[in-house]
Amino acid sequence: MKKGTDWRYRVSNREAIMGTVLAILNFIWWYAFAYGLGGRPIKEYTYIFGFPAWFFYSCIMGFVVFTILVWIMVKFFFKEVPFELDETSDKEEGDAQ
Template identity: 40%
Template sequence: MDTRYKQANKEAILSLLVTVIYLIAWVVTAYNIGNESGILGFPMWFELSCIMSPLSFILLCWVIVKFQFKNISLEQTK
């Protein structure tokens, strides 16, 4: 099997995994955290689900792209 397919499959699985983990994290923080005030003055559930989770997953995506994804040619090789 061509190594490009293995790399593309690995990247697709990582992307799907991060998406599912983000969805779970958002639901958990949005629906299971109380209404007490957070650091920024918003309700804690809002700060965690709409501010902190996206920022942390942006950082996680940057790390994954930097260290796991590879720039590969999509041209056919002979």
């Protein structure tokens, strides 16, 4: 079976792209809040639950938001893909050769 003919490769490539995009968005979120809010003098910091706002939004809220996004992505967009080869398609390929 060639790589391009198996439907599982298309599914895995799509899911890998989705995961990579989510990881890049997570980094952008973290960087924007950590350096955007954390780049001020310490006397100007605001605090949320005792944490500096930059830390709360970048690390705590970022973790919560992206954990929910991963759950949504896995629950609704990822597909169950069997690892075993389909015996009927193997027989058809063997007959064609």
